[in-house]
Amino acid sequence: MTPNVVIIGAGFGGLYAARRLANKPANVLLIDRHNHHTFTPLLYQVATCGLDPGEIAYPLRGIFRHESNIHFQLGEVVEINAAERFVLVQTDSHMQRHAYDYLIIAAGSVTNYFGIDTLAQFAFGLKTLGEAVILRNHILKLFERATWIEDADHRQALTTFVVAGGGPTGLETAGALHELSNHVLQKEYPELGHIRPQVILVEAGQDLLAPFPKDLREAARRQLESLGVKVLLGKSIVGCNAFEVHLSDGQVIEAHTLVWAAGVRASPLAAFLGVSLKQGGRVPVQPTLEAVGVDRVYVVGDMAFLEDPQGKPYPGLIPVAKQQGMLAAQNILRREAGDTPRAFRYHDRGTMATIGRSRAVAWIYGRIPLSGYAAWLGWLFLHLVTLMGFRNRLSVFVNWVWNYLTFDHAVRIILEPQSSSRIGEADGSAGENGRQKTGQERQLK
Numbered sequence: 001m002t003p004n005v006v007i008i009g010a011g012f013g014g015l016y017a018a019r020r021l022a023n024k025p026a027n028v029l030l031i032d033r034h035n036h037h038t039f040t041p042l043l044y045q046v047a048t049c050g051l052d053p054g055e056i057a058y059p060l061r062g063i064f065r066h067e068s069n070i071h072f073q074l075g076e077v078v079e080i081n082a083a084e085r086f087v088l089v090q091t092d093s094h095m096q097r098h099a100y101d102y103l104i105i106a107a108g109s110v111t112n113y114f115g116i117d118t119l120a121q122f123a124f125g126l127k128t129l130g131e132a133v134i135l136r137n138h139i140l141k142l143f144e145r146a147t148w149i150e151d152a153d154h155r156q157a158l159t160t161f162v163v164a165g166g167g168p169t170g171l172e173t174a175g176a177l178h179e180l181s182n183h184v185l186q187k188e189y190p191e192l193g194h195i196r197p198q199v200i201l202v203e204a205g206q207d208l209l210a211p212f213p214k215d216l217r218e219a220a221r222r223q224l225e226s227l228g229v230k231v232l233l234g235k236s237i238v239g240c241n242a243f244e245v246h247l248s249d250g251q252v253i254e255a256h257t258l259v260w261a262a263g264v265r266a267s268p269l270a271a272f273l274g275v276s277l278k279q280g281g282r283v284p285v286q287p288t289l290e291a292v293g294v295d296r297v298y299v300v301g302d303m304a305f306l307e308d309p310q311g312k313p314y315p316g317l318i319p320v321a322k323q324q325g326m327l328a329a330q331n332i333l334r335r336e337a338g339d340t341p342r343a344f345r346y347h348d349r350g351t352m353a354t355i356g357r358s359r360a361v362a363w364i365y366g367r368i369p370l371s372g373y374a375a376w377l378g379w380l381f382l383h384l385v386t387l388m389g390f391r392n393r394l395s396v397f398v399n400w401v402w403n404y405l406t407f408d409h410a411v412r413i414i415l416e417p418q419s420s421s422r423i424g425e426a427d428g429s430a431g432e433n434g435r436q437k438t439g440q441e442r443q444l445k
């Protein structure tokens with residue numbers, strides 16, 4: 001009998017699992033709370049007005065329209081029952097129960113505020129398209145507000161952006177924020193006078209890009225500082241409110257924006273499996289990617305905890321999620337065919353981070369270091385070819401060329417659904433500067 005395979009999450013792990021099962025002997029149900037797949041590496045460009053949300057997302061039904069054995073459901077998985085083999089999905093109209101023979105869990109991660117309530121309340125996350133648009137709206141509204149505020153210190157605080165986390169996302173966001181605020185917006189807001197928008201990157205460790213070799217870590221810092229971004233190392237953020245960011249050494253930065261790129265933890269769905277979770281709430285899996293002690297349940301991507309041959313856990317990266325998604329699907333097919341499942345072997349082609357216009361670092365195949373213009377061109381090329389859909393690739397390419405040549409970020413639109421702004425006003429949840437999570441944000445999440 002053809003097995004029913006349920007896949008939770010249509011990010012990188014889930015999408016590649018479904019692709020591997022396309023036109024194979026399996027009835028597949030792919031469930032996601034969004035109707036699109038999001039290309040996360042370019043979220044920061046949506047937040048900083050470089051790209052439109054539609055350019056980095058692809059509708060899921062469109063991806064599988066030719067595969068008759070893959071079905072999609074829009075909804076939130078709210079329960080997994082591994083003993084009775086079913087999942088419960090909350091759609092916008094009802095709750096639905098789906099039985100499975102095999103389950104692939106690829107629900108990714110959520111922002112980790114390390115239990116600090118004020119961060120959860122006031123900092124901006126950057127995990128979804130909705131969050132990227134909220135941050136974009138917030139930045140543009142602060143510049144508007146800064147034009148009519150007379151007090152110079154207040155203006156400076158409105159145009160000061162703190163980014164937490166010295167990993168690739170933090171660096172990329174800090175570089176792009178600097179370019180947006182100093183090269184694009186400042187020209188359009190002459191009322192700001194002598195105020196220079198400021199971007200401050202805060203990292204708790206002693207280095208940026210910790211997994212990169214020392215030369216590249218230093219190159220990244222030099223390149224970021226040469227742009228004009230202020231880098232604070234060895235300091236952690238211990239709290240914030242709507243207009244201040246508090247550091248571990250007692251320093252207070254007056255800023256109305258804190259972007260949190262300092263950590264994630266596995267999706268809370270992990271708890272339903274009833275196993276003892278590993279660091280970051282990840283589910284321990286066998287090399288075949290089956291959850292330890294849970295029959296017929298495979299966990300992949302950011303949610304999975306598996307150590308490499310050197311004893312280091314595989315990182316939360318797209319290639320890991322893609323390769324694990326494909327292997328989990330393949331192992332289900334092998335098991336159905338009576339073949340031995342395969343163990344995960346990661347093909348690591350390297351990692352890279354862009355720091356802004358013409359600046360990047362890359363660590364190719366874990367051997368070849370590259371920095372500056374060549375690394376930046378490599379970054380552009382790789383992200384273009386891995387983006388989903390020819391139309392998106394073309395559109396992003398045109399936008400990048402335009403932005404590069406003109407210093408003009410075209411997507412400077414404040415887009416807020418009328419009804420949801422009213423929700424924010426009605427329940428008083430919108431903070432003084434909009435940094436407190438608003439009704440709109442709750443709706444978009």
Ligand SMILES: Cc1cc2nc3c(=O)[nH]c(=O)nc-3n(C[C@H](O)[C@H](O)[C@H](O)COP(=O)(O)OP(=O)(O)OC[C@H]3O[C@@H](n4cnc5c(N)ncnc54)[C@H](O)[C@@H]3O)c2cc1C
Nearest residue numbers: 009011012013033040041077107108301302316317318321
């Ligand atoms: C801003 C940002 C930039 C990044 N840049 C890079 C980069 O340059 N290179 C790189 O290698 N990695 C990057 N990453 C990390 C990379 O995105 C993740 O490692 C990868 O997406 C993990 O894949 P996944 O399938 O485990 O989860 P995801 O791709 O996050 O997919 C999870 C999916 O599950 C869905 N979902 C979650 N919970 C539920 C639920 N209860 N019900 C229904 N659906 C649910 C979500 O909507 C989502 O579609 C970045 C991440 C972020 C946030």
